[in-house]
Amino acid sequence: MKIAVCIKRTPDTEARVRIAADGVSLDETGVKFILNPYDEFAVEEALQRRDKAGAGEVVAIALGPDAAQETIRGALAMGADRGILLKADKVPADALAVAKALAAELKDGGYDLVLFGKMAVDDHNHAAGPMVAELLGLPCVTAISKLELEGGKGVAEREIEGGVEVVEFALPAVLTAEKGLNTPRYPALKGIMAAKKKPIEIRPAALGAVRAQVSALAPPPERKAGRIVGEGPDSVPELVRLLRTEAKVL
Amino acid sequence: MANVLAVTEQRDGALRKTSYEVVWAARQLADAMGGTVDALVVGAPGVDAAGAVLGEVGADRVLVAESAAFGRYAPDGYAATAAAVVKAGGYGAVLVAATATGKDLAPRLAAALDAPLATDVTALAFAGGKVTATRPVYAGKAIQQVTLDAPVAIVSVRPNTYAPGKSAKAGAVEKVPAVETARVVVREVKAAAQGKLDVAEASVVVSGGRGLKGPEHFALIENLVKAFGAAAVGASRAVVDAGWRPHAEQVGQTGKTVSPQLYVAVGISGAIQHLAGMKTAKVIIAINRDKDAPIFQVADYGIVGDLFEIVPRLTEEIAKARAG
Numbered sequence: 001m002k003i004a005v006c007i008k009r010t011p012d013t014e015a016r017v018r019i020a021a022d023g024v025s026l027d028e029t030g031v032k033f034i035l036n037p038y039d040e041f042a043v044e045e046a047l048q049r050r051d052k053a054g055a056g057e058v059v060a061i062a063l064g065p066d067a068a069q070e071t072i073r074g075a076l077a078m079g080a081d082r083g084i085l086l087k088a089d090k091v092p093a094d095a096l097a098v099a100k101a102l103a104a105e106l107k108d109g110g111y112d113l114v115l116f117g118k119m120a121v122d123d124h125n126h127a128a129g130p131m132v133a134e135l136l137g138l139p140c141v142t143a144i145s146k147l148e149l150e151g152g153k154g155v156a157e158r159e160i161e162g163g164v165e166v167v168e169f170a171l172p173a174v175l176t177a178e179k180g181l182n183t184p185r186y187p188a189l190k191g192i193m194a195a196k197k198k199p200i201e202i203r204p205a206a207l208g209a210v211r212a213q214v215s216a217l218a219p220p221p222e223r224k225a226g227r228i229v230g231e232g233p234d235s236v237p238e239l240v241r242l243l244r245t246e247a248k249v250l
Numbered sequence: 251m252a253n254v255l256a257v258t259e260q261r262d263g264a265l266r267k268t269s270y271e272v273v274w275a276a277r278q279l280a281d282a283m284g285g286t287v288d289a290l291v292v293g294a295p296g297v298d299a300a301g302a303v304l305g306e307v308g309a310d311r312v313l314v315a316e317s318a319a320f321g322r323y324a325p326d327g328y329a330a331t332a333a334a335v336v337k338a339g340g341y342g343a344v345l346v347a348a349t350a351t352g353k354d355l356a357p358r359l360a361a362a363l364d365a366p367l368a369t370d371v372t373a374l375a376f377a378g379g380k381v382t383a384t385r386p387v388y389a390g391k392a393i394q395q396v397t398l399d400a401p402v403a404i405v406s407v408r409p410n411t412y413a414p415g416k417s418a419k420a421g422a423v424e425k426v427p428a429v430e431t432a433r434v435v436v437r438e439v440k441a442a443a444q445g446k447l448d449v450a451e452a453s454v455v456v457s458g459g460r461g462l463k464g465p466e467h468f469a470l471i472e473n474l475v476k477a478f479g480a481a482a483v484g485a486s487r488a489v490v491d492a493g494w495r496p497h498a499e500q501v502g503q504t505g506k507t508v509s510p511q512l513y514v515a516v517g518i519s520g521a522i523q524h525l526a527g528m529k530t531a532k533v534i535i536a537i538n539r540d541k542d543a544p545i546f547q548v549a550d551y552g553i554v555g556d557l558f559e560i561v562p563r564l565t566e567e568i569a570k571a572r573a574g
Contacts, residue, residue, distance in 0.1 A: 011388065013389070013503045013504060013523045014521075014522055014523060015388075016391075016522070017388045017391035017392045019392065026388070026392070037504050038504070093394075093396055094366055095357065095360075095367055095369075096360055096361060096364070096365075096366055096367060099357075099361060119353075121388075121389065121503055121504065122387060122388055123387055124369065124370055124385075124386070124387060124389070124507075125357075125367075125369050126353040126354075126357065126369060127356070127357035127360070127367055127369060128357075129357075130325075130354060130357040130358045130361070131357045131358070131360060131361040131367075132361075133358070134329070134357070134358045134361035134362055135361050137433075138433070139326075139433035139434045140325065140358070140433070140434065141325075141434055142353070142354045143350065143353070143354070145497070155437070157440075158350070158354075159350065159497075159498050160323075160349075160350040160351065160439070161266075161349060161350055161447075161448035161450065161451050162441065162442045162446050162447065162448050163439050163440055163441045163442050164439070164440040164442075165322070165323065165436045165438075165439050165440075166436065166437045166438040166439070166440065167434050167435065167436050167437065168434065168435045168437050169433065169434040169435075170433075173434075178497070179497045179500075179504060179505075180496075180497045211366040211398065211399045211400045212366040212367065212368060212396050212397070212398050212399075213396065213397050213399065214394055214395065214396055214397075215382060215395045215396065215397045216394070216395040217387075217392050217393070217394050217395075218392065218393050219391075219392060219393070220386065220390055220391065220392065220393050220529060220530075221393075223529065223534070223548050223550070225547075226534070226546070226547075226548070226549045226550040226551060226552060227550075227551065227552070228541065228546065228552045228553070228554055229551050229552060229553055230553060230554075231553070231554045231555050232553070232554075232555040232556070232559065232560065233555070233559045233560045233562075233563040235553050235555075236553070236560060236563040236564050236567050237567060239535070239551055239553060239564070239567075240564070240567045240568065240571050242551055243512075243533070243535075243551070243571075244571060247512075247532075247533045247550065247551075249454075249511050249512045249532065249533050250568070250571050250572065
């Protein structure tokens with residue numbers, strides 16, 4: 001089974017966000033970067049599917065700057081076989097531009113399965129996976145929390161508000177991973193050593209026109225300082241009074 | 251002049267609350283663009299009846315695509331149907347709610363139409379012939395303005411950010427063709443417990459954290475949710491990672507981002523990734539034993555003390571207030 005897993009280098013979820021001097025981007029000084037947490041589920045799923053099939057390969061593909069090679073190494077350390085970096089100095093805010101570059105790379109790759117995380121924790125777009133599927137004319141199920149594959153067909157479950165959709169599809173397909181799909185492994189020392197010798201091809205990302213541009217980035221409006229109503233259960237009636245008369249939410 | 255298409259969402263033939271929000275959002279944008287609003291309703295035969303009310307929230311026309319294959323969400327068919335409507339012309343923007351369905355549909359539509367996309371948007375503006383969307387990024391740790399420079403802009407709108415007002419547009423129902431392509435098929439929808447609201451949609455969210463000490467104590471949260479009525483249970487990442495609660499309830503950067511009218515944080519200290527997911531709530535209440543917990547810095551109202559004493563009392567008082 002030949003599987004592509006599309007991954008992204010993102011700031012750590014615990015990172016403090018400061019705005020760069022240009023007013024449109026993140027100040028990366030001192031920011032730790034990680035493999036997008038949802039992509040870990042995608043990598044893990046790819047590895048398990050390859051190993052279950054007993055043959056095949058997992059290719060980790062990232063679009064981003066040179067530093068995204070480290071992110072690819074992380075996926076290789078988990079067990080992916082090789083990497084491809086589609087080099088772009090910056091990942092554009094235009095998800096469709098990113099999807100086009102990925103689709104161009106994936107098109108003739110002969111992949112049975114293309115996996116993504118359901119979203120990136122920086123731009124929150126939920127977009128690259130289904131866009132790539134649409135561009136390639138492939139079946140796509142997004143935000144899956146359960147997957148069964150058997151003889152070229154698959155059944156996946158995805159959470160919707162107040163329920164779960166059970167979705168059928170045929171391979172090749174594009175799937176995006178929700179938290180809970182599996183438990184991603186930690187790279188073992190042996191894997192980290194092995195990853196250093198695995199190949200990463202680097203070529204420019206074929207982004208095309210970028211038509212979604214960040215025109216401003218700002219800190220969120222500060223909430224006005226709240227107050228401690230009191231201590232212990234005896235302050236509950238006062239809280240309820242405030243909710244009713246001041247906040248007007250009851 | 252450019253018109254706006256609002257793609258609505260229904261479940262079992264009934265429009266979702268977010269459908270009214272997205273039509274209302276489309277109305278605001280269309281007024282800025284000097285255009286009209288068409289609402290698209292996709293569903294099983296008979297769904298046109300549900301669409302008839304959309305004039306009240308600003309739809310000039312209600313376009314209905316009916317197919318026996320469209321009772322449940324049909325990702326490819328819905329996208330192809332909406333794309334065909336847009337290609338028929340005249341639209342400068344297409345709005346979808348950023349729900350589980352909308353997050354799936356909007357990117358497909360953007361790719362099918364070769365149009366740029368802005369997701370999970372909290373405000374829209376039209377200037378210089380371009381749509382600019384305001385959207386939280388880094389889980390709400392920053393607010394981005396993104397300008398979409400194309401003849402058609404695709405936008406998904408965050409649930410609970412547009413409160414529909416009253417309008418009196420014609421909302422005349424017209425049928426449009428259903429395009430029934432299907433690369434994937436939703437075979438079944440397993441419904442959660444009856445009447446259970448999703449944390450991303452509810453107007454009141456009560457979230458529990460590690461302060462509850464064990465999964466069995468979430469009964470306290472569930473009781474408070476019941477007292478509020480239209481409310482949902484949320485959870486911190488710590489308790490989801492510990493397996494106490496399902497991921498569907500997680501609020502924060504690797505969970506859901508919520509904007510309810512009222513958010514009650516119980517036994518949650520307020521890690522940065524959690525605050526990011528709920529800071530846009532209109533009113534925040536925090537109940538925590540540690541008066542220095544970061545959650546109190548974003549809370550409008552806080553009570554310091556033992557949640558096992560405070561929450562039952564609050565449940566009682568809320569039930570009383572709502573009954574009275």
